[in-house]
Amino acid sequence: LAARAERARTLAALRDLPAVTPDGRRVELAVNIGRPEDIAAAEEFGPEGVGLFRTEFLFLDRSRPPGEETQWQAYVAAVRALKGRRLVLRTLDVGADKRLPFIDWPDEMNPALGWRGARLSLERPDLLQTQLRAMLRAAAEGPVSVMFPMVTTLEEVRRLRHAVEEAAASLEREGVAHGRVEVGIMVETPAAALSARALAGAVDFFSIGTNDLTQYTLAVDRTSQQVAALYDPLHPAVLRLILEVGRAAEEAGIWAGVCGELAGEPLATPFLLGAGMAELSMHPRALPEVKRVIRAVRYDEARQLAGELVNLPTGDEVRRRLRSFLAERGVEPET
Amino acid sequence: LAARAERARTLAALRDLPAVTPDGRRVELAVNIGRPEDIAAAEEFGPEGVGLFRTEFLFLDRSRPPGEETQWQAYVAAVRALKGRRLVLRTLDVGADKRLPFIDWPDEMNPALGWRGARLSLERPDLLQTQLRAMLRAAAEGPVSVMFPMVTTLEEVRRLRHAVEEAAASLEREGVAHGRVEVGIMVETPAAALSARALAGAVDFFSIGTNDLTQYTLAVDRTSQQVAALYDPLHPAVLRLILEVGRAAEEAGIWAGVCGELAGEPLATPFLLGAGMAELSMHPRALPEVKRVIRAVRYDEARQLAGELVNLPTGDEVRRRLRSFLAERGVEPET
Ligand SMILES: [Mg+2]
Numbered sequence: 001l002a003a004r005a006e007r008a009r010t011l012a013a014l015r016d017l018p019a020v021t022p023d024g025r026r027v028e029l030a031v032n033i034g035r036p037e038d039i040a041a042a043e044e045f046g047p048e049g050v051g052l053f054r055t056e057f058l059f060l061d062r063s064r065p066p067g068e069e070t071q072w073q074a075y076v077a078a079v080r081a082l083k084g085r086r087l088v089l090r091t092l093d094v095g096a097d098k099r100l101p102f103i104d105w106p107d108e109m110n111p112a113l114g115w116r117g118a119r120l121s122l123e124r125p126d127l128l129q130t131q132l133r134a135m136l137r138a139a140a141e142g143p144v145s146v147m148f149p150m151v152t153t154l155e156e157v158r159r160l161r162h163a164v165e166e167a168a169a170s171l172e173r174e175g176v177a178h179g180r181v182e183v184g185i186m187v188e189t190p191a192a193a194l195s196a197r198a199l200a201g202a203v204d205f206f207s208i209g210t211n212d213l214t215q216y217t218l219a220v221d222r223t224s225q226q227v228a229a230l231y232d233p234l235h236p237a238v239l240r241l242i243l244e245v246g247r248a249a250e251e252a253g254i255w256a257g258v259c260g261e262l263a264g265e266p267l268a269t270p271f272l273l274g275a276g277m278a279e280l281s282m283h284p285r286a287l288p289e290v291k292r293v294i295r296a297v298r299y300d301e302a303r304q305l306a307g308e309l310v311n312l313p314t315g316d317e318v319r320r321r322l323r324s325f326l327a328e329r330g331v332e333p334e335t
Numbered sequence: 336l337a338a339r340a341e342r343a344r345t346l347a348a349l350r351d352l353p354a355v356t357p358d359g360r361r362v363e364l365a366v367n368i369g370r371p372e373d374i375a376a377a378e379e380f381g382p383e384g385v386g387l388f389r390t391e392f393l394f395l396d397r398s399r400p401p402g403e404e405t406q407w408q409a410y411v412a413a414v415r416a417l418k419g420r421r422l423v424l425r426t427l428d429v430g431a432d433k434r435l436p437f438i439d440w441p442d443e444m445n446p447a448l449g450w451r452g453a454r455l456s457l458e459r460p461d462l463l464q465t466q467l468r469a470m471l472r473a474a475a476e477g478p479v480s481v482m483f484p485m486v487t488t489l490e491e492v493r494r495l496r497h498a499v500e501e502a503a504a505s506l507e508r509e510g511v512a513h514g515r516v517e518v519g520i521m522v523e524t525p526a527a528a529l530s531a532r533a534l535a536g537a538v539d540f541f542s543i544g545t546n547d548l549t550q551y552t553l554a555v556d557r558t559s560q561q562v563a564a565l566y567d568p569l570h571p572a573v574l575r576l577i578l579e580v581g582r583a584a585e586e587a588g589i590w591a592g593v594c595g596e597l598a599g600e601p602l603a604t605p606f607l608l609g610a611g612m613a614e615l616s617m618h619p620r621a622l623p624e625v626k627r628v629i630r631a632v633r634y635d636e637a638r639q640l641a642g643e644l645v646n647l648p649t650g651d652e653v654r655r656r657l658r659s660f661l662a663e664r665g666v667e668p669e670t
């Protein structure tokens with residue numbers, strides 16, 4: 001218990017220190033939120049931005065979609081709360097297990113492999129345009145990035161970028177104040193990760209959604225009890241995809257981050273750092289531990305480690321290697 | 336019509352010619368079957384073996400699983416019909432859309448990402464041992480390979496291999512005649528493809544299931560109308576996985592083949608050849624066209640082409656390039 005209190009003090013002291021490795025690599029530690037008011041609650045952990053704002057709360061429990069004004073109020077509230085720090089707004093990510101009353105849902109055998117995320121947005125330009133306009137208007141007051149979920153092809157990225165331009169043009173025509181935005185995608189299908197080099201030229205950033213990426217790479221829905229034990233975000237195959245995305249982003253000169261659960265997993269931090277992730281966005285409470293690891297691990301050693309890990313044969317060996325890597329550096333994450 | 340008849344004659348003439356490229360690369364062209372009697376029906380197309388025997392027919396429309404004797408009769412009938420040509424027997428591949436009355440099925444949100452294929456076999460050793468014993472006994476009369484579906488980890492491969500050894504040991508103890516078998520896996524999850532180097536040391540062959548591999552890589556269930564248009568086995572991400580499997584197999588000195596629908600797609604043949612596939616197993620009727628392409632395409636040129644295709648940005652560009660590659664060589668596939 002005394003050790004616990006001691007640990008809490010240490011973590012609190014970390015709040016205002018930068019997330020920087022001993023050899024000077026800076027990583028942006030951001031938080032995932034579901035509502036604008038989550039930002040105030042997260043401040044005690046010292047976030048440098050919001051890496052994932054899930055916009056679904058605006059659409060739930062309604063018989064009709066929210067209007068532009070309603071959405072703008074939520075987005076601009078987050079922009080203002082962040083006082084100049086980056087806000088990554090994800091467009092509507094429904095389908096699969098999340099269904100809305102004002103959308104005509106198809107009957108699908110495997111909704112996770114079906115009509116969801118950007119696939120749905122591209123067929124509902126009415127919903128997409130309203131949301132993009134609200135986001136662009138919020139960008140007039142601070143840095144905003146727009147992020148699209150569930151992308152698998154370059155054609156989709158081109159169409160989504162075009163939709164952003166369309167929204168900007170309509171605001172321009174109407175003389176409505178708006179700002180420029182970064183446009184990025186979640187990398188959460190194996191196809192997107194494997195196409196990272198081709199996609200990097202069409203986006204401003206990548207944010208890896210490790211939950212869905214793991215699900216598809218391993219063909220495991222972790223809500224199915226029979227196979228949940230196979231779900232492993234540290235499977236070397238998943239790590240290879242993450243490394244690939246990091247390398248592609250570096251080559252193209254764009255940033256790559258992670259907004260899936262793995263970003264908040266201190267055991268995974270040396271790998272994600274070494275894979276070139278410039279941003280990790282997580283549950284606020286996970287932030288201090290991850291920062292502690294980053295401040296203890298050299299970037300050059302993490303890079304070498306990442307290259308090793310992807311060649312290990314099993315997730316268990318990955319975990320063993322990560323544990324010893326951290327132990328050698330005096331960091332013992334609780335997980 | 337005259338052209339059609341002419342084409343039919345040309346294809347018939349191909350039947351007894353080997354599938355060999357102008358520069359001497361031999362590819363084994365095999366067929367996918369669902370019952371032993373399918374072999375006789377396929378003979379007119381000159382198959383060099385069976386690359387996929389789906390054993391599910393033995394298990395359907397029954398209230399209890401088929402016994403060892405029933406299964407052995409079916410397997411040995413196929414062995415005998417093949418007269419020395421290779422028979423690849425796939426173990427029970429149910430789950431997802433195929434469900435049996437004598438198995439307790441879980442309620443799953445996404446059955447394609449759930450309890451299926453080898454995942455189920457590993458939890459039903461009773462079913463698995465009976466099937467493996469029948470397969471090993473059939474192997475006493477000709478070359479048999481045992482193939483496991485839906486593998487994602489090295490641990491699973493080790494346990495499945497152990498199950499084969501167990502079945503062999505029990506037959507040995509009982510003094511029952513049986514033969515040695517090759518043990519391989521279907522590569523149909525992105526994880527298996529991305530882990531090909533690690534898995535290659537534990538198996539005798541890989542057979543790529545392009546249908547499921549495409550489904551998981553793109554996160555697209557093609558039975559869902561809303562997203563079926565996104566389903567594309569020529570997406571560069573899928574091609575990269577196939578190439579990776581081919582290279583890993585070469586390095587390890589094992590053979591790799593394809594038993595998904597792409598194997599019977601003449602437009603894809605130059606790529607599959609160039610990716611190092613030593614065997615293509617398909618619907619019997621597809622065989623002559625695929626053979627015609629192989630006999631017209633140099634292996635060294637196909638290898639170079641494969642390396643190019645994986646770096647193209649879209650499936651449409653892959654198709655365009657494949658079409659021009661074939662046209663330059665005077666082969667115009669009908670598809
Ligand atoms: Mg997702």
Ligand SMILES: [Mg+2]
Pocket residue numbers: 484523544547
């Ligand atoms: Mg399959």
